[in-house]
Amino acid sequence: MEALDYHAEERRKAEFDVEEMKIVWAGSRQAYEISDRVARLVASDPVFRKDNRTMLSRKDLFKDTLRKAAHAWKRIIELRLSEEEASKLRFFVDQPVFTDLHWGMFIPAIKGQGNEEQQQKWLPMAYKMQIIGCYAQTELGHGSNVQGLETTATFDPETDEFVIHSPTLTSSKWWPGGLGKVSTHALIYARLITDGQDHGVHGFIVQLRSLDDHLPLPGITVGDIGMKFGSGAYNSMDNGVLRFDHVRILRDQMLMGVSQVTREGKFMQSDVPRQLVYGTMVYVRQKIVADASCALSRAVCIATRYSVVRRQFGSHNGGPETQVIDYKTQQSRLFPLLASAYAFRFVGEWLKWLYTDVTQRLQASDFSTLPEVHACTAGLKSVTTSATADAIEECRKLCGGHGYLSSSGLPELFAVYVPACTYEGDNVVLLLQVARFLMKTVSQLGSGKKPVGTIAYMGRSEHLLQCRCEVERAEDWLKPNVILEAFEARAARMSVTCAKNLNNFANQEEGFAQLATDLAEAAVAHVQLIIVSKFIEKLQQDIPGKGVKRQLEILFNVYALSLLHKHLGDFVASGCITPKQGALANEQLRLLYSQVHFDNPSLLLYMVLLLERLLQSTSF
Numbered sequence: 318m319e320a321l322d323y324h325a326e327e328r329r330k331a332e333f334d335v336e337e338m339k340i341v342w343a344g345s346r347q348a349y350e351i352s353d354r355v356a357r358l359v360a361s362d363p364v365f366r367k368d369n370r371t372m373l374s375r376k377d378l379f380k381d382t383l384r385k386a387a388h389a390w391k392r393i394i395e396l397r398l399s400e401e402e403a404s405k406l407r408f409f410v411d412q413p414v415f416t417d418l419h420w421g422m423f424i425p426a427i428k429g430q431g432n433e434e435q436q437q438k439w440l441p442m443a444y445k446m447q448i449i450g451c452y453a454q455t456e457l458g459h460g461s462n463v464q465g466l467e468t469t470a471t472f473d474p475e476t477d478e479f480v481i482h483s484p485t486l487t488s489s490k491w492w493p494g495g496l497g498k499v500s501t502h503a504l505i506y507a508r509l510i511t512d513g514q515d516h517g518v519h520g521f522i523v524q525l526r527s528l529d530d531h532l533p534l535p536g537i538t539v540g541d542i543g544m545k546f547g548s549g550a551y552n553s554m555d556n557g558v559l560r561f562d563h564v565r566i567l568r569d570q571m572l573m574g575v576s577q578v579t580r581e582g583k584f585m586q587s588d589v590p591r592q593l594v595y596g597t598m599v600y601v602r603q604k605i606v607a608d609a610s611c612a613l614s615r616a617v618c619i620a621t622r623y624s625v626v627r628r629q630f631g632s633h634n635g636g637p638e639t640q641v642i643d644y645k646t647q648q649s650r651l652f653p654l655l656a657s658a659y660a661f662r663f664v665g666e667w668l669k670w671l672y673t674d675v676t677q678r679l680q681a682s683d684f685s686t687l688p689e690v691h692a693c694t695a696g697l698k699s700v701t702t703s704a705t706a707d708a709i710e711e712c713r714k715l716c717g718g719h720g721y722l723s724s725s726g727l728p729e730l731f732a733v734y735v736p737a738c739t740y741e742g743d744n745v746v747l748l749l750q751v752a753r754f755l756m757k758t759v760s761q762l763g764s765g766k767k768p769v770g771t772i773a774y775m776g777r778s779e780h781l782l783q784c785r786c787e788v789e790r791a792e793d794w795l796k797p798n799v800i801l802e803a804f805e806a807r808a809a810r811m812s813v814t815c816a817k818n819l820n821n822f823a824n825q826e827e828g829f830a831q832l833a834t835d836l837a838e839a840a841v842a843h844v845q846l847i848i849v850s851k852f853i854e855k856l857q858q859d860i861p862g863k864g865v866k867r868q869l870e871i872l873f874n875v876y877a878l879s880l881l882h883k884h885l886g887d888f889v890a891s892g893c894i895t896p897k898q899g900a901l902a903n904e905q906l907r908l909l910y911s912q913v914h915f916d917n918p919s920l921l922l923y924m925v926l927l928l929e930r931l932l933q934s935t936s937f
């Protein structure tokens with residue numbers, strides 16, 4: 318059979334309305350149409366070609382990136398693209414670039430932490446890209462420990478200026494994207510010192526390079542930190558190093574939305590939580606969660622198409638060999654990843670809503686949901702990026718030897734994606750933040766304070782700590798309320814056990830250090846519960862299209878039961894389910910795999926592209 322026939326055969330098996338499924342994936346018909354239109358725009362424009370980038374030298378790759386960034390900007394202006402369209406353009410151009418940091422961190426930081434006057438002064442220039450900014454927080458010595466940053470911003474009352482200085486080698490800013498070559502300005506994080514007193518880390522806008530000749534300004538040492546993991550990949554970004562030698566900036570270049578320094582040098586803390594200084598990270602973590610499903614879906618799409626076309630073993634009487642997609646082992650490795658892509662998509666949509674909600678609350682001086690939003694963004698960023706990075710590597714293996722070729726797209730996807738486990742907060746460090754939030758919640762359970770939102774289930778902990786799962790047959794595992802209760806019981810029990818064990822230590826900090834692994838696992842259980850519960854909420858919505866809801870229900874069950882299988886130790890050890898019930902879940906999972914269908918509209922096109930890319934990549 319030809320590739321085209323396999324294609325037709327698999328399409329025939331798709332028992333759902335593919336067009337409607339695309340709309341569910343995009344979030345709305347309008348979002349789907351925008352995505353489709355922008356995808357075509359990018360695919361038909363030769364400037365945006367990306368088939369050669371793993372073969373370019375770093376210098377040529379960087380030039381190519383600048384060309385694409387300039388061209389993208391030109392198209393955004395010419396076509397008057399909306400913010401949503403421009404963001405889709407970035408997604409389809411698919412090459413890390415300094416503008417990600419300019420639009421994604423520099424501007425949001427000024428919006429979130431600058432006062433009205435500062436926003437009026439800086440944002441118009443930034444929107445027109447008359448200045449280009451980066452987000453310079455991390456230093457050579459400290460990334461995770463933000464309170465440990467060493468760069469100083471000392472107020473000089475005589476001149477009404479701050480003196481920005483890098484006192485040690487380890488205080489050198491290290492990593493900021495866009496800093497190495499492009500940025501004219503940086504949002505730097507430094508210790509604020511007034512009258513000899515240290516007020517902790519705050520944000521300051523500093524000009525780095527001349528707007529006339531782009532040379533570094535006096536007192537500034539700046540450069541690129543060098544090649545990173547993989548060919549092509551993240552090397553399109555100019556991650557940089559930056560040192561200050563007593564650089565003077567005006568007092569109003571300290572972002573004054575959270576705290577202020579007066580003309581007299583008096584430090585004043587507004588009545589907003591100081592954690593708002595970390596607000597840009599919360600914003601970007603939420604974006605990263607939304608992006609995880611995109612990266613994952615790309616990998617899963619490649620591996621699925623390959624698995625349909627690839628045949629290996631099992632030929633009888635000269636007939637065709639078995640499609641590798643039909644092997645149960647291939648299905649048990651691939652389908653949970655497909656299901657995860659949908660799960661991350663839906664939780665990403667919800668997180669976007671949560672972020673919008675907290676932004677509105679903050680504007681009305683309601684800070685009550687901030688700790689929960691921090692825990693959700695940190696936890697979901699950690700769990701979705703770790704799972705996605707692992708999944709891309711699994712997809713590479715699912716494609717056998719071909720997955721290792723650059724032309725499969727998977728090596729570069731992995732190399733570009735994997736730092737997401739580190740940037741915007743190391744994933745383990747972020748899980749420990751979630752654990753702190755959970756321990757605080759458990760400690761307040763008897764206080765009369767009712768847990769709400771994603772921790773509402775803790776309010777039912779009396780029931781969840783002793784409930785018994787009622788599954789007797791494999792099909793009982795198809796009931797969403799049975800799955801939900803098992804995940805709630807596991808999360809509640811793991812948190813409560815950690816909280817009890819913390820009491821065995823002389824002080825909380827020592828307990829946290831010793832129990833960090835258990836705490837991180839409890840955090841994962843809590844975050845997986847959030848993802849499962851948001852998938853269930855999605856399924857409770859009206860979902861049109863023949864067979865679409867049914868297919869999503871199957872994917873939900875695959876997602877939840879494959880997690881249950883993977884973490885069976887947690888579920889059984891905490892007494893939420895019996896080993897027998899665990900075995901029944903696995904039996905149900907096996908049955909579900911044969912119900913997963915997929916559409917494969919451009920399989921032939923894919924094969925042709927693969928061949929073209931193979932020819933190019935071998936012409937060195």
Ligand SMILES: CCCCCCCCCC/C=C\C/C=C/C(=O)SCCNC(=O)CCNC(=O)[C@H](O)C(C)(C)COP(=O)(O)OP(=O)(O)OC[C@H]1O[C@@H](n2cnc3c(N)ncnc32)[C@H](O)[C@@H]1OP(=O)(O)O
Pocket residue numbers: 404407416417418420421452454455460461462463464494592593595596598599601604605687688691739740741742743746750753
């Ligand atoms: C065209 C548009 C494009 C858009 C694209 C966007 C995508 C762009 C992607 C670009 C790719 C890469 C860019 C990468 C950028 C970076 O990496 S920037 C640097 C990121 N760095 C980090 O994430 C550092 C991680 N560390 C931290 O966040 C904190 O230091 C840490 C949370 C670990 C702090 O720990 P502590 O020292 O214990 O905390 P402390 O500072 O004392 O705070 C205590 C208190 O505050 C709570 N807290 C902490 N963080 C937050 C927060 N963000 N929001 C709210 N509350 C927070 C914490 O839980 C404590 O609470 P408690 O109640 O007192 O326990």
Ligand SMILES: Cc1cc2nc3c(=O)[nH]c(=O)nc-3n(C[C@H](O)[C@H](O)[C@H](O)COP(=O)(O)OP(=O)(O)OC[C@H]3O[C@@H](n4cnc5c(N)ncnc54)[C@H](O)[C@@H]3O)c2cc1C
Pocket residue numbers: 418452453454455458459460461462491492493494551556736739740741742743744745746749833
């Ligand atoms: C591609 C890329 C782009 C980046 N872009 C930017 C940018 O634009 N701007 C910017 O400011 N920064 C940027 N960064 C820096 C990034 O934010 C930091 O690297 C990240 O926050 C991790 O900090 P670290 O490097 O200090 O890791 P470390 O904290 O040194 O981590 C090393 C190890 O220690 C562990 N660890 C650390 N603390 C603890 C703890 N308390 N408990 C248990 N384990 C712990 C970690 O889990 C990890 O395994 C970027 C980084 C990368 C890789």
